[in-house]
Amino acid sequence: MRLTTKGRFAVTAMIDVAMHNGEGPVTLAGVADRQKISLSYLEQLFGKLRRSGLVDSVRGPGGGYNLARPATSVSVADIITAVDEPIDATKCGGKENCQDDKRCMTHELWANLNTHIFAFLSSVTLEQLVRQQDKQEVAVLQDHRLPGKKPEPAAVV
Numbered sequence: 721m722r723l724t725t726k727g728r729f730a731v732t733a734m735i736d737v738a739m740h741n742g743e744g745p746v747t748l749a750g751v752a753d754r755q756k757i758s759l760s761y762l763e764q765l766f767g768k769l770r771r772s773g774l775v776d777s778v779r780g781p782g783g784g785y786n787l788a789r790p791a792t793s794v795s796v797a798d799i800i801t802a803v804d805e806p807i808d809a810t811k812c813g814g815k816e817n818c819q820d821d822k823r824c825m826t827h828e829l830w831a832n833l834n835t836h837i838f839a840f841l842s843s844v845t846l847e848q849l850v851r852q853q854d855k856q857e858v859a860v861l862q863d864h865r866l867p868g869k870k871p872e873p874a875a876v877v
Contacts, residue, residue: 727805729757730765731849734799737775738791738846739853745777745784765803772802791847797838799846807841809833 733751740746748766752759766785769775774794775785787794800807809830811818818824 723800724805726765726803727800729755729761730769730799730803730805731796733757733762733765734769734774734787734794734846735849735853737785738787738794738850741787741791745782745786747784750784768803769799772798774798774802787846791850792845794846795842796844796846796849797841800841807834807838809837 732755736751736755737746740750748759748762751757752762766775766777770777770785770788773788776788777783777785797807806813808814810827811824811830812827814831814834816823816827818827
């Protein structure tokens with residue numbers, strides 16, 4: 721499986737929206753600025769995320785995007801599939817025509833890997849990713865406050 725920029729940016733942007741959930745609609749310009757993602761690219765991604773029912777849009781001044789569902793019910797797999805990101809490690813795209821129009825010797829291996837990857841991504845929620853961000857931010861702040869201690873990168877939990 722190869723996760724492209726599209727999937728990575730979609731997950732990152734959704735974490736950003738979830739982190740600001742409850743503060744009113746989040747503008748794509750704000751997400752673009754905070755996450756260093758092209759605004760026009762975000763507009764394309766959020767069109768797909770909206771059509772998939774993951775975000776709601778609010779038009780007009782003060783408009784932007786809100787989560788359409790609770791962060792506890794949005795999985796990474798939901799986000800990635802919403803932006804048309806294939807989760808497929810097979811060479812043939814699951815068509816079993818890997819080698820000379822026949823199934824290759826390792827097709828089952830890669831198909832099983834797809835199943836495990838999808839199950840894992842389905843088990844990780846947006847809420848979990850937001851909580852990880854909160855822990856990292858607190859750890860960095862604490863490191864900066866300790867006298868004589870150099871800040872270290874926060875561990876991913």
